[in-house]
Amino acid sequence: MSETHKEWIGKRVKKFRKITKLSQKDFAKKAGIPLNEYIRIENGEVEIRIARYMRLQDTAGVKLLTKESYRPSVMQLFGKKTNPEQQILLRTFLDIEKNASEKGLYWVDYLREFFPSMAELIQRMVEKEMYHLNSKVA
Numbered sequence: 001m002s003e004t005h006k007e008w009i010g011k012r013v014k015k016f017r018k019i020t021k022l023s024q025k026d027f028a029k030k031a032g033i034p035l036n037e038y039i040r041i042e043n044g045e046v047e048i049r050i051a052r053y054m055r056l057q058d059t060a061g062v063k064l065l066t067k068e069s070y071r072p073s074v075m076q077l078f079g080k081k082t083n084p085e086q087q088i089l090l091r092t093f094l095d096i097e098k099n100a101s102e103k104g105l106y107w108v109d110y111l112r113e114f115f116p117s118m119a120e121l122i123q124r125m126v127e128k129e130m131y132h133l134n135s136k137v138a
Contacts, residue, residue: 003044009053010044016060017042031059070130071106073097077125 003011017027028038032055040046041056057064074093082090093107100110108126112119 006047007044009048010042013053013056014042016056016062019060019062027059031056064134065130067127067130070126070133071108072126072129074107077122077129 017024020027020030022030024039024042025035028035031038033041033052037046041048041052063069074090074097078086078090078093096111097107100107103110108119108122111122
């Protein structure tokens with residue numbers, strides 16, 4: 001049986017609390033939520049509105065990445081494990097990143113000026129990586 005949306009939210013809320021190393025009582029108090037209600041949320045027994053979810057997330061100090069805040073460098077995005085052929089392309093992107101930096105631009109935005117289709121492809125890669133990183137904390 002697959003988990004319900006309430007259970008999914010409950011697991012994430014519990015993860016938020018575990019990040020703070022607070023008890024349920026202390027976390028609920030810090031979030032301004034009655035303890036019995038908080039326990040029901042964490043146990044996946046009730047639906048909550050996005051505002052309450054965001055309050056719990058803020059209480060834990062969890063900041064999810066957004067398109068505006070997540071700007072990985074070329075090496076962060078591509079430099080994990082590359083073969084010799086990929087190294088050639090990597091050096092090209094590093095040059096683009098350097099030129100963009102000299103102009104005060106983010107390298108993907110700079111690339112968009114000259115190669116819009118390639119920039120869109122890279123932007124999708126950035127968003128996929130951002131989603132992956134967010135799923136680890138949320």
